[in-house]
Amino acid sequence: MREGASALKRRVVGAWARTFRSLHQRNYRAYFVGQAFSVVGTWMQRIGQDWLVLQITDSPLALGVSLLCQFLPMLVGGVWAGVVIDRVDTRRLILLTQAVQALLAAGLAVLALTGTVTLLAVYALALGLGIVSTFDVPARHAFVPELVGDDDIVNAQALNSLVNNVGRLLGPAVAGLLIVVAGVGVTFVANAVSFAAVLIGLLVMDTSALRRASVVARAPGQARAGLQYVWRQQQLRAALVLVALASVFGQNFRVVFPLLAADVFSGGPDVYGLLTAVMGLGAVAGGLVVASAVHTSSRLLVVVYVLFSVTNIVLGVAPTLAVAIGVVLVLGATNIAVNSVARSLMQVDTAPGMRGRVMAIYSLVFLGGTPIGGPLLGLLCEVLGVRTAQALSGVVCLAGTAIVAPRLCRRGADPVTKSMVDAEGSTTADGDK
Secondary structure (H helix, E strand, C coil): CHHHHHHHHHHHHHHHHHHCHHHHCHHHHHHHHHHHHHHHHHHHHHHHHHHHHHHHHCCHHHHHHHHHHHHHHHHHHHHHHHHHHHHCCHHHHHHHHHHHHHHHHHHHHHHHHHCCCCHHHHHHHHHHHHHHHHHHHHHHHHHHHHHHCHHHHHHHHHHHHHHHHHHHHHHHHHHHHHHHHHCCHHHHHHHHHHHHHHHHHHHCCCHHHCCCCCCCCCCCCHHHHHHHHHHHCHHHHHHHHHHHHHHHHHCCHHHHHHHHHHHHCCCCHHHHHHHHHHHHHHHHHHHHHHHCCCCCCHHHHHHHHHHHHHHHHHHHHCCCHHHHHHHHHHHHHHHHHHHHHHHHHHHHCCCHHHHHHHHHHHHHHHHHHHHHHHHHHHHHHHHHCHHHHHHHHHHHHHHHHHHHHHHHCCCCCCCHHHHHECCCCCECCCCCC
8 A cells, every 4th residue: 555655656756757857947937927827817917908998988889999909019010029039139129028018917907997998099199008019929829938948948838828718717807806995996006016026037047048049130031031941841831830830720618608608508607607617728738748748749739739629529519507517628728729739849840040020920910810810710700600600610620630631741841941931040042041
C-alpha cells in the first residue's frame, strides 16, 4: 500500500512539475504573474465598457460600433504591426504598449467617475485601445520564445491560455459586483492599476537571460515578405487555414450559447451563464493537459482540431441540457488545445526574424475572423435554426481538416524557410532585396 501511494505521489508530483515547468524560469515567472493580474483587469474593462455604452445609449448598435472600433485597427494594420515588432526590442515595445493601455484605461475611468463621459469619448478610447492592441497582442506572442526557448513554447503558450481563461471567469464576475456596488467607473480604475503588475514583471526580468532574436533592419517590402513567408510554407499556411476556419465558424460561442439557452433548452440568462461558465472550466482543464505536453507537432494539431470539430457537431444535436453541458465542457478543452497548439506550432516553425510578422498575421486571422463569423453564424441560425447552424459549423471545420491535413503533416522542413530568411533574420524574398 505504501509503495503504491508513494508511486502515485511521484507521478502526481512529476505531472505537476511537467505542467508548470516554464514557471521554473525566472523571466517567464515574472511575466506570468503580471499577466495573471492584468488579464482579470482586461476582462473587467470589457464588461464595464459594454455596460457603459448601454447606459449611455441603450442601443445594441452602439455596442457593436464600440467593438468595431476596438477590432478594426487589427484588421487594417495587423501585418504592418508585425513588421515593427521584428524591427525593435520586443520587451521594450511591450513596456510601451502596456503603459499606454494603462493611460487609456485611466482616462476612461476619470471620464466615467466624473460623469463627463460621452459616447464619442468611449469610441475614441476604444479605437486607441485597438490601435495599441494591434502591436501589443502579436508582440506578447512573439515574446514567449525569448522567455523560455523552443523546447517549452507549447508549455508557456498553454499556461498563457490558462491564465486568459481563468481571467475570463474571474474578471466578469468581479466587474459585475463592482458595477453594482461602486459604479462602472471602478472597473476601469481596476484595469489601469492591473497593468502595473505587467510593467513590474517586465522591469525585474534578467535581460541577459532573454533569448532575443536579431533585430531586423529596416527595408522596403517587409510586410509583403511576411505574407509571402507564411504563404510559401505549407505547414504555416495549413495551420493558418485551420485557425481561420475555427475563428469564423467554430468559436462564435457568444452567438450560439444564448440561442441554445433560449430557443433549444427554454432557459434564460441563467442557462446562458451556466454554459459560459462550463466552457471556461473546460478551457482551464484543457489548458492544464496541453501544458503537460513536452512537444508540439502538426499531427497533434490535426488530432485536437478533429476533436474540436466533432464536438461542435455533437453540440448541435445534444438532446438535453445535461448532455449539452457535458459537450460544452469538452468543447472548452478542445478549443484551448487548438489555439495553444496552433500558436505554438507557428512559432516553432518560424525563423526568429519573422516571428513578429507571423504572429501578427496569426492574430489578424484569429481575432479578425470573429467579426466576420458572428453575423454569418447569426444568419445561419436564423435561416436554418441554431442546431443545424451549430452542427454545420463543425462540419465545415472538419472538412477543412480533411483538406489541409496532408499538407500540415508532410514530413521534412520546407525549403522556403532558408531561402527567405538568412541567419540574421533579414528578409530576402523576391522583390524585397
